[in-house]
Amino acid sequence: MKKDSGLSTREQIVQMLKTNGELSTKDLTEQLGITGMAVRRHIDALERDGLIESRTLRQPMGRPTAIYSLTEEADRHFPKKYHAIALDLLGELAKEAGESQVNHLFDMRKETLYNKYSGSMDHKNLAEKVSTLADIQNENGYMVEWQQKNENEFILEEHNCPISKIANKYNHACQCELGLFENLLDADITRTECLAKGGKKCVYLIRKRNEQQ
Known part of the structure; x- marks a missing residue:
């Protein structure tokens, strides 16, 4: 994803989830180019505001991964004509x-x-x-x-x-x-x-x- 300098990190995360559907913390970290700790801080804030939700993705190998997506509340923030x-x-x-x-x-x-x-x-x-x-x-x-x-x-x-x-x-x-x-x-x-x-x-x-x- 090409970063839009006019958007805050939170806004970028919301847009990325809108265009991709679901993303993990690793996906967000790699695309945003910031630390995992910073991404988790923004995720926590977005979850508190009711804008994103998570589900657990179990993998054949390794630990389960949390996958994030937008809630219906977040979808209302996007323009609809x-x-x-x-x-x-x-x-x-x-x-x-x-x-x-x-x-x-x-x-x-x-x-x-x-x-x-x-x-x-x-x-x-x-x-x-x-x-x-x-x-x-x-x-x-x-x-x-x-x-x-x-x-x-x-x-x-x-x-x-x-x-x-x-x-x-x-x-x-x-x-x-x-x-x-x-x-x-x-x-x-x-x-x-x-x-x-x-x-x-x-x-x-x-x-x-x-x-x-």
Whole structure:
């Protein structure tokens, strides 16, 4: 492996494991050109951070060898341009069947998500529903915070939007998210700021409906 001077030793180890799959301490030592003790120190740190894991390779002769590989957590650190593939596919669908079919896909996704999460809202007041929605969105990578303004109003903020590039081109995706929130919370919601439209975050003002207790 050609060493990249712009990368730290830990970053080089992670990249080497990404490209090779599995490597031993000896392999890493030889490729990095540093001492075995230094490699083991970096390996220990990477294991503590949950970025690599090991398995024991038994050999016909000699002592068993520890082989290291990346964990799923480490894999998340590598860039993935899923949005580019999704945009290409949606673009092809729009050309073949029209943008109405793209919007229909987003409508179907909204319905699927509602069916998935609506049960978690049963028998909860609005504050509990907002808290549950924040937990759901955080699990999906939206980096959510929320607060209660008064007895009848709440603010929910999303600091990240995994589909922002798609929503920037297909605004119906944002409308479906707003509709999903309204259905899950059974509340009136206004989006006052949107990442897909150049905002710094997505901000939702949530109001209790008159018929709610």
